[in-house]
Amino acid sequence: RLLAAVVLTTVIRGPVVGERIQVTNKLELEMAVIVHCASKDDDLGGRPLDFNASYAWRFERNFFWGTVFWCHVAFRGSRLSFTAYDQGQLGDIQDYDVRSDGVSGTDLQTGQLVH
Template sequence: MGTQFRWSFFMYAAAMALIVLSLSHSSMVVSGAYYKKIQVVLYNMLEPGKNLHVHCKSKDDDLGDHVIGYYQNYTWSFHDNLFDTTLFWCRMDWTRTGGSTVSGSFEIYHAKRDLYRCSSFCAWGIREDGLFVFNRDTGVAFYFPKLHLWIPDKQV
């Protein structure tokens, strides 16, 4: 009877562990119990009078359209999933003086890249020459020239 009880308990524990792991992959409630909250902030640092239009989303969440005024910001927070695969990307655009539209789609939070670099706070400065991420813990601003440059839209 002892062996059968141990086997049943082992199977029950294994089944519960699989259920928790599968739920934590997509559930912020379960994964949030293990991971700290991560905050992302986008600062419009373009130029006075220039609004930044953003639409951010992940596989699970669509944060919708937002307009960020000059020197204003847009902030959201979330918990990384159990497997550190959380990814948020944002489509952004703004209009230069003279009327040309500039746009881009950027990986704003990628757990494999940002979990240790940003810790729990990823602040992005959106400027005319690209996007900069600021690490509050180290006080260092990083620039990603190959990944985070604006692409002018073609004039029709």
């Protein structure tokens, strides 16, 4: 009976796997930025990041109902937006650098820089 309850709970909730995303301020002009990230269920709020500072968070993804996190970055009147996590769409990009020419991520499987 216990096994049936565990299986039923897993099917209803869906299995979860821990994920981590990190955003680092790498602006060449060494200025602070505000990073605001959210999903449809969680608004992480705005975070100020000094030059070379990072903001990281962990979350549980759900295999049955896709998880998407997006971020908005503001600095000196400029705004950038990017999808930080889209379950099944972005591969293994979990570390992002904010630069004056945009946001880039590193694919953890290939080591390739992706803009």
